[in-house]
Amino acid sequence: MGRNTWVAVFVGVLIVVGAVWLSTSQRQKQQTTQPAQTQVAPTESSATQEAETGEQAKEISVEGSEFKFTPNTLSVKKGEKIKLAFKNAGSFPHNVTVNELNVSTNTIGGGETDSVEFTADKTGTFEMYCSVGNHRQRGMVGKVSVE
Ligand SMILES: [Cu+2]
Incomplete structure (x- = not known):
């Protein structure tokens, strides 16, 4: 294989690695933001329940x-x-x-x-x-x- 072919393969590998890294870091971001969302959700739902059922005995x-x-x-x-x-x-x-x-x-x-x-x-x-x-x-x- 010629020099240009090796460059093309190298660039191709870079693109694949870059794409995998990007999607992984995006997934990590979603995972780190999810706990905050689930922490908020119970507070909202319990507040709604209290409003519906009145004060909890x-x-x-x-x-x-x-x-x-x-x-x-x-x-x-x-x-x-x-x-x-x-x-x-x-x-x-x-x-x-x-x-x-x-x-x-x-x-x-x-x-x-x-x-x-x-x-x-x-x-x-x-x-x-x-x-x-x-x-x-x-x-x-x-x-x-x-x-
Ligand atoms: Cu008795």
Whole structure:
């Protein structure tokens, strides 16, 4: 092969290498910009969800059994939307009642669950209790502190 042929081959290789390098660097650029886009996306969608479904309730789980609540002290903030998820871990029927906060779950049997949502509109420490039979007197009580 003559000298011109070698030059042509060399230029051809340069072009191919250059094209591969360009496409690779473009791909890398796209990859580096993608995480930023995905970081933005969840914020937008969660903001949209909040606008659609309202404020997300903070979930607090309480278990009831003979004759106690676990935990037996709850802490919430005034104005905060709370979802109280009550599970009857005993065998008698139980519920959770807080008169001052207008909270009362359904009376449910052992192994069942019931949830109520509420927003405390005043600060203080209030008694939660089970209103079934004499469960309250037998110690099925706890405290809800609102600050
Ligand atoms: Cu009870």
